[in-house]
Amino acid sequence: MPSDSIFPATLYGSSISYFTGKLENYFRIKGIPYQLQALTHPTQAKRITAKTGSSQMPALELADGRWMSDSTPIIQWFEDEYPATTVTPTDPLQRFFSLLLEDYADEWLWRPAMHYRWHYERGARFASTHLTEEILTELPLPKFMTRRWITRRQRNGYTLGDGITKDQVAGVEAIYLRTLDQLEAIFRERPFLLGDTPSLVDIGFSGPFFRHFGLDPVPAELMRQRAPAVTEWVARLWNTRLENCKGSLLQGIPDDWGPILDEIGGHYLPYLCANVEAVAAGQRRFDADIGGVQYRRARWSKYRVWCLQQLRGHFQALASSDQQAARVLLERHHCWEPLWRHKELPIDDTVCSQLPFQVDVKMIDVYD
Structure with missing residues (x-):
């Protein structure tokens, strides 16, 4: 995984969350630097809602200030941006x-x-x-x-x-x-x-x-x-x-x-x-x-x-x-x-x- 201004990403969610865990597995397998932070309510929830429109977990904040939502599109984006190590079959x-x-x-x-x-x-x-x-x-x-x-x-x-x-x-x-x-x-x-x-x-x-x-x-x-x-x-x-x-x-x-x-x-x-x-x-x-x-x-x-x-x-x-x-x-x-x-x-x-x-x-x- 190349050094990039978007890393490390901050993943806001819960350590027992369905889709937070899905993204963590993907990031670990792919070698994407990230840190998990609890999506606390109401403080973090209000901040994330202001940035994304919803406090749905997980939310992902890139180091360059951009915010991302929804595990499947997030994974597809990272697969496109960093294809050297991919989990997506080429067939x-x-x-x-x-x-x-x-x-x-x-x-x-x-x-x-x-x-x-x-x-x-x-x-x-x-x-x-x-x-x-x-x-x-x-x-x-x-x-x-x-x-x-x-x-x-x-x-x-x-x-x-x-x-x-x-x-x-x-x-x-x-x-x-x-x-x-x-x-x-x-x-x-x-x-x-x-x-x-x-x-x-x-x-x-x-x-x-x-x-x-x-x-x-x-x-x-x-x-x-x-x-x-x-x-x-x-x-x-x-x-x-x-x-x-x-x-x-x-x-x-x-x-x-x-x-x-x-x-x-x-x-x-x-x-x-x-x-x-x-x-x-x-x-x-x-x-x-x-x-x-x-x-x-x-x-x-x-x-x-x-x-x-x-x-x-x-x-x-x-x-x-x-x-x-x-x-x-x-x-x-x-x-x-x-x-x-x-x-x-x-x-x-x-x-x-x-x-x-x-x-x-x-x-x-x-x-x-």
């Missing part, structure tokens, strides 16, 4: 499917990750205590009241308040258990998702696995018992530097990605379609039957409409021969139809059009 087909899996890990595995953290008392006690002592120290409340407040806030916004009532708990937890089994089969055969070295798709999966599933008491114990190779991968990724890697990526799309692609075709993309319909209709809450799980009064997300648009754009950027190969695989795993189900998307240009240097307004502020 166009691998790049497309890596971006698809990264988006899935970001936006769908978020649901079971938030559920395990805030649904169970053990998880809520751990997270609320940590956040109270890390980023909420300035609140003029006794600590026990702050813990109760943040637990209630998160449950109202991201578990119960996002369509996960007692009837959906088993279905949401099954997503995690299937994912453990899918990744365990991969990591028993090789150290990283696409071969001997980490790639973009490893970074994507590090979001839910490093700072949620691998850290929160309930899912972490499940991982240790059910998927020890996944547990080992979480630590290995954190301890890997690209400059020290001697291996290579596989050729093509691995067959053992198939079950993950089935999840994307059967769960994530249909959810994105239901969200598109809600945004188009102006419904901030919507019902959706996804993979046999009946979500009720889930929250709409304009950001996830943009995610779908980005996936389509990545496909359209492929050469015609690569598009044909990608379509065969997408159809095989039932991803093609939901990817293109809605001809027109209700895109709000104020949401994400200038990322990563102009903050989006994708959702209310959240403490992972």
Whole structure:
């Protein structure tokens, strides 16, 4: 990584945050100098809101004074600016499917990750205590009241308040258990998702696995018992530097990605379609039957409409021969139809059009 006026970057977030952890894994693997600073409320939150328009974590301040937001566009920017050591596959087909899996890990595995953290008392006690002592120290409340407040806030916004009532708990937890089994089969055969070295798709999966599933008491114990190779991968990724890697990526799309692609075709993309319909209709809450799980009064997300648009754009950027190969695989795993189900998307240009240097307004502020 060359010496540059933008380093070291300051990453404002939390040491138990989903997307803060994703960016930390990327920076460590890439060799990008950074320092983590707690996004304290209200002091740092007010400052970051003034700079970016939102106190969403993480926010990144470059040493030259520029501010950045949203982990995926931030990573894409650094990949373009510093391509000498890259996590992005050079093969166009691998790049497309890596971006698809990264988006899935970001936006769908978020649901079971938030559920395990805030649904169970053990998880809520751990997270609320940590956040109270890390980023909420300035609140003029006794600590026990702050813990109760943040637990209630998160449950109202991201578990119960996002369509996960007692009837959906088993279905949401099954997503995690299937994912453990899918990744365990991969990591028993090789150290990283696409071969001997980490790639973009490893970074994507590090979001839910490093700072949620691998850290929160309930899912972490499940991982240790059910998927020890996944547990080992979480630590290995954190301890890997690209400059020290001697291996290579596989050729093509691995067959053992198939079950993950089935999840994307059967769960994530249909959810994105239901969200598109809600945004188009102006419904901030919507019902959706996804993979046999009946979500009720889930929250709409304009950001996830943009995610779908980005996936389509990545496909359209492929050469015609690569598009044909990608379509065969997408159809095989039932991803093609939901990817293109809605001809027109209700895109709000104020949401994400200038990322990563102009903050989006994708959702209310959240403490992972």
